[in-house]
Every structure is written in structure tokens, then in C-alpha cells.
Amino acid sequence: MDFQVLSRRLADGVQLAVPPFVVRVTTSLRGLQQSFHNLYGEFDLLDDGEAPDFVIRVSGTGGPHRFFRRQAMAFIDTPPPYTPLPERMAPIMFEQALNWCVATRTFTHLILHAAVVAKNGRAVIVPGQSGQGKSTLCAALVARGWRHISDEFALMDPASLAITAHPRPISLKNRSIAVVAAWAPDMAQSPAYEGTPKGTIGYVRPSRAAVEAAPEPVVPVAVVFPRFDPAQGPAFDPMGKAAAFIALTACSVNYREFGQAGFDAIGRLVDGNPVLSATYPDTQSAVALLEQVVG
Amino acid sequence: MDGHTLRLAAPGFLEWRVWDDGCVVFNAATCQTHYLDNFTSYLLRLIEAAPRTADDLTATVIAGLGLERSAHMDAQIIKALRNFDALALVVEAE
Structure with missing residues (x-):
């Protein structure tokens, strides 16, 4: 327009x-x-x-x-x-x-503070609080052809566990802005806003394909907690189910409001999917790890 | 609390998910979710099955798990019961 x-x-x-x-x-x-x-x-x-x-x-x-x-x-x-x-x-x-x-x-969906991306219809939930790398990973994967479902909130139906897409500008902070610019020079980014309470913030413009695909929900096949550590080689660690449950409820912004339905939903999510901790030293190895997850 | 018989505060209101690394229990009466390690969840399961005193629990743990009674075990059980009480999971039976 x-x-x-x-x-x-x-x-x-x-x-x-x-x-x-x-x-x-x-x-x-x-x-x-x-x-x-x-x-x-x-x-x-x-x-x-x-x-x-x-x-x-x-x-x-x-x-x-x-x-x-x-x-x-x-x-x-x-x-x-x-x-x-x-x-x-x-x-x-x-x-x-x-x-x-x-x-x-939002009272219709159980909300996790998480990015969600998908490849060939296989969606991965990438939970994490602000600054843990989920948006950087989301932008890096979207740049390699993954579907952009959300970079901030996983909107999950508590009965079916299907995730409703909520594509928005992908929020990048501080060093991530340059990392994504180097990884995907053609990705449209906003100007960087310096001096915010969270440092420098920039946004990646969502694609038309992400917006058009939004009405189509996805079902997760894995949950991956990202952990950037420049001193470690890329690796997956399966998380214990009880620990994963607690970590996921800590990432939810409205778990308590759903009562037993929320308890059941997180329990089924954990029981039905691998929950992994992914440690990686750089974007390339992070993307390679996620590629392994979706096969 | 040590000599009193304890029962679940809201019988029939607990939902369990049990895994190798521990369990989570949802108390529908308080809408609270609690993480319990394997030993603590075993104690709460025993109280769920029937009201018990701390001594009952200790005897059942010794028999069930084949352990020797120790001051450490007694302290662990008392600590767990106090936590259950603080979390409104158990109350003293009438």
C-alpha cells in the first residue's frame, strides 16, 4: 500500500x-x-x-x-x-x-514464550525467555526456508496441541542484529533502535508467505531449548520429562489460567515429543542441529 | 505434626504425571502444580493410599525400599511432610 x-x-x-x-x-x-x-x-x-x-x-x-x-x-x-x-x-x-x-x-490458547518454526510441516517449539536466542534462531531458520510461525508466542490449543501461527516482525537484540544480517543479507530488517531498555533492537520483516500460511495450524514434533555457548561444540541433550514439564510451565504466560487443561496439555506435549536442550557455538551449527530434529 | 496422622487435604483432586526424573502433581483444589522428586512423590502416594503418621511412613519406607532407619531418613520424611503441609497437600486427620 x-x-x-x-x-x-x-x-x-x-x-x-x-x-x-x-x-x-x-x-x-x-x-x-x-x-x-x-x-x-x-x-x-x-x-x-x-x-x-x-x-x-x-x-x-x-x-x-x-x-x-x-x-x-x-x-x-x-x-x-x-x-x-x-x-x-x-x-x-x-x-x-x-x-x-x-x-x-488471549483465553483460547495456552501460550508459551517460544518461537515456532516448521519445515515440511514438522514444527519445532523453541522456548526461552528474552535474550536466550530463540528469535535469532527463528530468523536464521526462516532465512533457510523454514516456515515462520512465531518468534515470540506459541499459541497452543490445549486439546489438540495444534499451534496457531502468529507471525510478527522478528525481534532481534544487540549482537543478533549483525549475526542475522551476516547470515541472511537479503532479509529485510528495520533500522536498529539503540539505547532501549534492552539495548539495541531491530526487526525482521515477515514474508508474505508467512502471513498467507498463517491460517494453517501446525502440530509440534519436538521442543528444543536453545543455549548459545561459544565455548561448546554443537550438541543435543535429551531433557528429563519432569524437568521439561517444569521448564515449559515456567515459559507459559497463562498456564495457571488453564488449570487442569493446561496440566494435561503440557503433560501430553512432553510425553508425545522429544524435549531437547541444544547447545551451539554459532548460527550455522544451530541451524544444522534443528535440521536434524525435523529429519 | 510429627505424631499426627496426616491425610490428603483434597482426596480425589490430585492428578499425577510420573517420569524417571521425578513427577509433577496437579492439585485441582488449589490449581497449583508441584514438582516432586521420586522419594517425595513416593511419600505422598503412601498418604494418598491411606492416612499415616510420620512413624507409619518411616516403617513403610523401610519395608518397601529395604532401607535401614537413620536420622537422615527421619529428617527427610519430616521435611517432606512439612512441605506437603505448607503446599496444602495434606492436613491432620480428624
């Missing part, structure tokens, strides 16, 4: 399909509008009649900050649990707000 058209629509509020959700986004901030044009260019805009799951407005904060060090703030219909960022970081503010919406307002 032409940037001027998108800019006008964003200023009035636009319904954006971010599978499986509909997000109403309103912003007049030029930097965020440009970021949308870049990072969400492959996503569909919907008619206003489509009911949104989440409503996010990102704007300046007003007050004295209007005159110096302009800030951006995302507004949802309840007070968000984070502080404003400098206006140039509005795209990060938007991604944070959308993450918060997904994590706190």
Missing part, C-alpha cells in the same frame, strides 16, 4: 490482521507509520466492520516532553504496565503493547 494512504488510515485508526488477531491501530507518529509500512507491509488491512481483538493507540505523551525529548506511549483501554519510550522508539512501544495484549488477553 502507498505510504501516504497508509499514513492517513493509521491517523484515523485502521484494522490490521495480525493472525490470528485483529488489531485496531491508531497513530499519527510519522516514525511509527513508516515502521508499519516497512514491517507490516505484507499484512492485510481489514474493513472497519471487523471487530478488533485489541485496540492500541500510540501517540506522544504531551506535557513538557512535547518540547524536548519527545516520547511515545501506547494506550490500551487499561493502564499499560510500562513507561513511555523516546518517540523514535515508537515501533518498539507498539510491539510491546501488542505482546502485552496477546499475553494477557
